[in-house]
Amino acid sequence: MKVSVILCVYDEERFIDKAISSILNQSLDDFELIVVNDGSTDSTLDIINSYDDDRIRLIDQKNIGLGASRNKAMKLARGEYVAFLDGDDWFCSDALEIAYSEAKSKDTDITIFQIKYFDDETGQFSDNDWFKLNSFDESFDDRVFTPDECRDFLFDLSVNACQKIYRNEFLRNSSAKFVEGIFFEDMPFFFEIFLKAKRISIIRKHLYYHRKHSKSITDIIDCDYLDTVPAGQELMRRFIDNGFYDDYKFDLLAYKINGPRFALSQIVDKCKEPLFNLIREDYLKIRDSKYYDDFLNELGPVKKKFFLDVIRSKSYDEFISIDD
Incomplete structure (x- = not known):
């Protein structure tokens, strides 16, 4: 199996259908979609169960938080590479094919791609420097590089776990885990996993769409x-x-x-x-x-x-x- 996509959700009835459909309709079809329903109290579970597709593996559990749910799913992932998707976001239709081909051909531990913002209120798409990979100059294009080459701008990089595809064997050997029990679980995980990587590449293509809406944790300072x-x-x-x-x-x-x-x-x-x-x-x-x-x-x-x-x-x- 080429890719395991990990989708952890809690009360995402408004958006979960688009997230799941964006994976099931990928141009690459050799994948598994591990959906972790983390104690949803709305109709999220019913929507998940409405899909009849043997590529979906459902974990239905009491609420334990995003970090712990991702850690649990990573242990079960069988794909050669692992990708993450949030329940209110979606992948473009050829994202897995492009990301997997890049990672496989360059034998990378981590491959990073671009993300585009989508404003749910206005319906407008936009970019920012983090998600557009602007910290990487042209010398990083079409090659493999090491973390040491990013020393001068390491802390300017996006920590978003969903912006990367990871070699599963590397994830397991690294022993890196998401922080459990708090928000911002991506941040410590990213820096640890990035600095442990030996082979990294980037793709200057928008493969992932991040939805900004009224309940987005990263968009509300509460x-x-x-x-x-x-x-x-x-x-x-x-x-x-x-x-x-x-x-x-x-x-x-x-x-x-x-x-x-x-x-x-x-x-x-x-x-x-x-x-x-x-x-x-x-x-x-x-x-x-x-x-x-x-x-x-x-x-x-x-x-x-x-x-x-x-x-x-x-x-x-x-x-x-x-x-x-």
């Missing part, structure tokens, strides 16, 4: 963004545990500070104080760790000031009263 803190903690741990920390610490520490820093400035008002408290708890642990001096020495002035102002403030009100 209390789900409290999870930027544990996601950043897990990212730091994986860099340290896998021996990546020393090589990347300058950009890693900036990235770790910038995520919660941006979220705190943009998050809805009711979530600002809880997010600040989580950030401060994290920074106090860093202050008492052997990595504290690295933060002081490696951070630029704006991020360093944020880091120290959070540590010095006993409350969110005190923090926002500090003069710029």
Whole structure:
């Protein structure tokens, strides 16, 4: 079997039909579609069951979250390569054929392709630099490269798990897993799996469509963004545990500070104080760790000031009263 597509869904009755149809109608037909219904409470399961296609493998379970569901499905995947699809998105009709052919012909561990945004409200399609792979210049086209060649722009890359096709054997041997129990499960997984890869390629074609709508987690800065803190903690741990920390610490520490820093400035008002408290708890642990001096020495002035102002403030009100 050439490809296993993993589709984990929770209450996606509005969009699940298009997601499934986009896989079943692929020009490449040697695949399995592993659908994980993660405790949906709407008609999602009924829609899934309405399909009579032996390429679909259904896992119906109590809700355990996206990260845990993906990890469960990865263990069951039988394809030579693995791809991910979100329940509100869809693949173009020849996506698997193009991605598989590229990965197979170049013997890659990971192949990355372009994503196009679709605004569900306006019906308009659009691009952004992340999804268009603009961080890769023309020297990366039509060849295999290594993570080390991306050192200068690693943290500018899209962490979206659905934007790649992965060699299944490589996934298993890497032992990389999605973070469980939080949002932003893609982020630590991406950096670990990318830095463990030996052979990577890109495809400058839009193979995947990401739907932006009122419930899109990445498009609404609400209390789900409290999870930027544990996601950043897990990212730091994986860099340290896998021996990546020393090589990347300058950009890693900036990235770790910038995520919660941006979220705190943009998050809805009711979530600002809880997010600040989580950030401060994290920074106090860093202050008492052997990595504290690295933060002081490696951070630029704006991020360093944020880091120290959070540590010095006993409350969110005190923090926002500090003069710029």
